[in-house]
Amino acid sequence: MPLPETMFCAQQIKIPPELPDILKQFTKAAIRTQPYDVLQWAAAYFSALSKGEPLPVKKRLEMPLAAEKKDAGLTPGLLKVLHKQLSSKGMVTIAELREKWKNLGLPEEQLGAILQLDSFGEEVEWMKFLALGCSVLGGSLLSSMKQACEILTRDPEDGAARIPFETFSFLYSYLASIDGEISQTETKAFLLGIKKQADKHSGMVLIRHFLPYSFIFY
Secondary structure, three states, X not given: OOOXXXXXXXXXXXXXXXXXXXXXXXXXXXHHHOOOOHHHHHHHXXXXXXXXXXXXXXXXXXXXXXHOOOOOOOOHHHHHHHHHHHHHHOEEEHHHHHHHHHHOOOOHHHHHHHHOOOOOOOEEEHHHHHXXXXXXXXXXXXXXXXXXXXXXXXXXXXXXXXXXXXXXXXXXXXXXXXXXXXXXXXXXXXHHHHHHHHHOOOOEEOHHHOOOHHHHOO
């Protein structure tokens, strides 16, 4: 015979005091991030929360995503989430990168296409992967650098998006070498001009140093 259903009165049900705030923060994070696969993302969210790791959460909602289809692919917000989760490691295994990528509901095919842009083994230098991700988002080299500045800057949202010249130089040199159509002489000349401007701003590169003002808001 089936066991009788156990009945509880309201006084017997104990709700953990921290549960309402946890669920509130989770809901706000889901709304900001708009994950393509909510269940996959939720599992990654609570796993990171329990381990004290950076959460797979966007800083703000990317409004165009509301009209996009599932598996729309990498966005600046999602690349920034990956940077928050993986940048401290320096070198990242492909397996871990693939796991974080999958947790955000991003298409496996796009990750494979990005990795094919360089000759990576079982590990990838995170800043190089970030640069390649920016190239996917930006299209042109300078637009890619604009994406990098906006992701890496410590300035407030809609601020100057400054980054150190050393970081800018590394990313630009790497993407120029991947491009293959920009000579080392051209790269050095370009970076020399950028450094002269950065030196006037405490060694920081601003987007307007390399993009005409009319393209900054493109």
